[in-house]
Amino acid sequence: xxxxxxxxxxVLSIRHLPGLREVSRQDLQTLLDTAQRFRxxxxxxxxxxxxxxxxxxxxxxxxxxxxxxxxxETAQKKLGASPMNFTTSGSSAAKGESLxxxxxxxxxxxxxxxxxxxxxxxxxQFLAKHTKAVVINAGDGACEHPTxxxxxxxxxxxxxxxxxxxxxxxxxxxxxxxxxxxxxxALSTLGARVRLWGxxxxxxxxPLAFGPSVSIAQSIEExxxxxxxxxxxxxxxxxQSSGMLPSLREYRQSFGLDHSRLKLARPGAxxxxxxxxNRGIEVVSEVADGAQSVILEQxxxxxxxxxxxxxxxxxxxx
Amino acid sequence: MSDLRLxxxxxxxxxxxxxxxxxxAETIKSGLRAAARGGYSALALEPFTDPPIxxxxxxxxxxxxxxxxxxxxxxIASAAREKGTLSEMTLLREAGAVGVxxxxxxxxxxAFLRSVLEYATQSxxxxxxxxxxxxxxxxxxxxxxxxxxxxxxRGIPVDSETIGLGILLxxxxxxxxxxxxxxxxxxxxxxxxxxxxxxxxSVTADTGFRHLLLNDHAVxxxxxxxxxxxxxxxxxxxxxxxxxLLDGTIDAICSMHRPVSAEMKNAxxxxxxxxxxxxxxxxxxxxxxxxxxxxxxxxxxWEQWLSHHPRKILGLAPIExxxxxxxxxxxxTWIPSDSTLxxxxxxxxxxxxxxxxxxxxxxxNGHEIAxx
Numbered sequence: 001x002x003x004x005x006x007x008x009x010x011v012l013s014i015r016h017l018p019g020l021r022e023v024s025r026q027d028l029q030t031l032l033d034t035a036q037r038f039r040x041x042x043x044x045x046x047x048x049x050x051x052x053x054x055x056x057x058x059x060x061x062x063x064x065x066x067x068x069x070x071x072x073e074t075a076q077k078k079l080g081a082s083p084m085n086f087t088t089s090g091s092s093a094a095k096g097e098s099l100x101x102x103x104x105x106x107x108x109x110x111x112x113x114x115x116x117x118x119x120x121x122x123x124x125q126f127l128a129k130h131t132k133a134v135v136i137n138a139g140d141g142a143c144e145h146p147t148x149x150x151x152x153x154x155x156x157x158x159x160x161x162x163x164x165x166x167x168x169x170x171x172x173x174x175x176x177x178x179x180x181x182x183x184x185x186a187l188s189t190l191g192a193r194v195r196l197w198g199x200x201x202x203x204x205x206x207p208l209a210f211g212p213s214v215s216i217a218q219s220i221e222e223x224x225x226x227x228x229x230x231x232x233x234x235x236x237x238x239x240q241s242s243g244m245l246p247s248l249r250e251y252r253q254s255f256g257l258d259h260s261r262l263k264l265a266r267p268g269a270x271x272x273x274x275x276x277x278n279r280g281i282e283v284v285s286e287v288a289d290g291a292q293s294v295i296l297e298q299x300x301x302x303x304x305x306x307x308x309x310x311x312x313x314x315x316x317x318x
Numbered sequence: 319m320s321d322l323r324l325x326x327x328x329x330x331x332x333x334x335x336x337x338x339x340x341x342x343a344e345t346i347k348s349g350l351r352a353a354a355r356g357g358y359s360a361l362a363l364e365p366f367t368d369p370p371i372x373x374x375x376x377x378x379x380x381x382x383x384x385x386x387x388x389x390x391x392x393x394i395a396s397a398a399r400e401k402g403t404l405s406e407m408t409l410l411r412e413a414g415a416v417g418v419x420x421x422x423x424x425x426x427x428x429a430f431l432r433s434v435l436e437y438a439t440q441s442x443x444x445x446x447x448x449x450x451x452x453x454x455x456x457x458x459x460x461x462x463x464x465x466x467x468x469x470x471x472r473g474i475p476v477d478s479e480t481i482g483l484g485i486l487l488x489x490x491x492x493x494x495x496x497x498x499x500x501x502x503x504x505x506x507x508x509x510x511x512x513x514x515x516x517x518x519x520s521v522t523a524d525t526g527f528r529h530l531l532l533n534d535h536a537v538x539x540x541x542x543x544x545x546x547x548x549x550x551x552x553x554x555x556x557x558x559x560x561x562x563l564l565d566g567t568i569d570a571i572c573s574m575h576r577p578v579s580a581e582m583k584n585a586x587x588x589x590x591x592x593x594x595x596x597x598x599x600x601x602x603x604x605x606x607x608x609x610x611x612x613x614x615x616x617x618x619x620w621e622q623w624l625s626h627h628p629r630k631i632l633g634l635a636p637i638e639x640x641x642x643x644x645x646x647x648x649x650x651t652w653i654p655s656d657s658t659l660x661x662x663x664x665x666x667x668x669x670x671x672x673x674x675x676x677x678x679x680x681x682x683n684g685h686e687i688a689x690x
Binding site for chain 1: 465466469470584585586587588
């Protein structure tokens with residue numbers, strides 16, 4: 001079957017996107033190929049076929065988000081949807097309503113698609129089980145952030161081509177990072193190898209959990225040595241008050257990326273960051289804004305990836 | 319075809335019901351009915367209801383509510399009252415409490431823990447506790463291991479149990495308290511209890527039946543019915559629990575019966591309370607897996623772990639099956655479902671799975687009587 005909107009075969013074997021861990025290589029390729037078409041369309045400022053016209057999309061954001069929500073909304077509008085937004089900073093339980101009731105109430109107003117962000121891992125699977133809507137995860141606790149993983153993979157693929165046997169370093173708070181997990185799953189499935197590094201208190205405690213493609217480095221030098229791409233994770237300030245990090249000064253000194261450290265990576269290695277950046281902490285400004293940085297490309301690719309997910313999971317062929 | 323066998327009534331070392339406070343989840347009557355249908359004729363009841371069972375009057379109330387049931391109830395009272403004061407252990411014992419409990423974690427104040435043990439020794443009360451250290455277990459949800467790492471869920475490390483034991487065991491040695499370690503879950507924990515017993519400490523221990531059947535992979539798809547405390551641990555821990563059971567380090571198998579109403583349980587993983595019901599499915603689940611995913615165990619051995627040893631720990635006289643037993647059909651299968659379970663709660667991981675044997679009837683003083 002050919003999808004008219006993109007002119008490429010566009011069928012996924014999955015109905016929801018709770019994460020990338022269980023997404024097959026073929027589905028990943030389809031998502032990335034479709035996203036690439038959308039990205040090219042965005043660059044040419046094309047009008048897109050309105051495959052989401054008449055599809056009711058609800059953005060359920062139980063946790064603060066600016067860029068992910070805006071990115072999803074942009075993607076939805078470009079495909080002809082009129083999204084509804086449900087935003088709450090506290091959990092639904094704090095208001096006395098269960099998540100199940102909240103979701104089923106909104107579903108009853110008519111919702112074909114839920115884009116959900118929640119502070120608890122497993123919420124996308126929970127919604128997929130308890131509602132009839134297509135569920136796309138926009139971040140669940142420390143578990144997954146699949147569209148971020150896809151946009152990172154797309155960005156790397158645009159510069160590096162096939163990601164098989166590529167070496168990717170992820171540096172920072174791995175333990176609490178859904179971005180790291182989604183990247184780990186996508187990159188492993190696509191054949192890349194991943195090295196993890198960060199403060200001992202923020203590294204995985206079970207190094208074998210992620211399979212043979214993923215290793216924990218022994219030093220920042222080992223993590224960066226010959227890497228094709230370096231991904232820096234945002235450091236959360238509350239890690240200091242919870243006793244996991246002494247200071248941002250020490251973090252910058254031990255884990256921050258500057259020019260001299262970047263030289264350890266392969267010449268021209270990509271620098272990625274999911275944002276928002278703590279400038280001068282995870283990465284110095286000269287590197288974040290430098291020639292090897294693809295941080296702003298990630299943002300544009302984010303819209304293309306979310307268009308691809310929505311289109312393939314919920315779009316109607318025009 | 320049927321294969322009927324009469325087994326001694328089982329005895330559980332720590333089930334929880336919801337009365338008072340959460341009667342929608344389980345009343346004393348509904349819980350005892352579930353127990354009888356699981357082959358139990360006696361059951362030690364945990365005190366952490368709302369309000370908790372921490373006075374002699376409440377112990378008497380529990381006993382009164384249980385009258386007329388096919389399963390005898392033995393209330394465990396709370397070892398502490400609000401604000402970290404000792405409960406009236408002597409009055410509680412005289413009212414019928416079979417012991418006192420510290421619950422799922424050790425008190426943060428170790429000096430208070432020592433007081434509990436000292437006072438319990440003098441008043442002749444057995445202290446029940448799952449020895450986990452609270453600061454290591456408080457924020458976790460599942461076993462700290464590869465599954466937790468993959469799912470990004472906060473883990474409960476084995477260290478929480480070993481450090482709990484490391485705090486508790488020297489105090490048991492010093493105070494000579496009689497302590498029952500509930501719901502042992504880890505290899506390191508088993509090893510510590512093994513050497514404590516070898517050194518002559520008066521401790522006994524149990525483990526939950528699902529900890530003998532399953533490991534932490536059971537939560538890999540966020541199945542809330544497998545969210546229990548202590549958590550289902552790694553495969554190596556499960557194997558060690560069997561080693562401990564077979565060499566006598568672990569004395570008994572418990573149901574870990576924790577009813578939670580559907581309204582509470584059917585929430586996202588983080589918001590879903592710990593607990594699964596287990597009285598009705600404990601024995602049938604074990605026998606269904608006998609010689610498959612667990613070692614081959616003879617019926618007489620199950621009776622040791624499910625009846626003799628728990629009764630001994632609670633100070634009850636041994637029984638014969640004719641006097642207090644259950645008829646089971648080892649050729650029949652049954653499927654836990656809304657229509658077969660009698661517990662008021664449905665947080666049952668075995669829901670929909672075919673189990674064997676099936677309870678047929680009760681035997682009391684030589685007379686066959688129907689299942690309640």
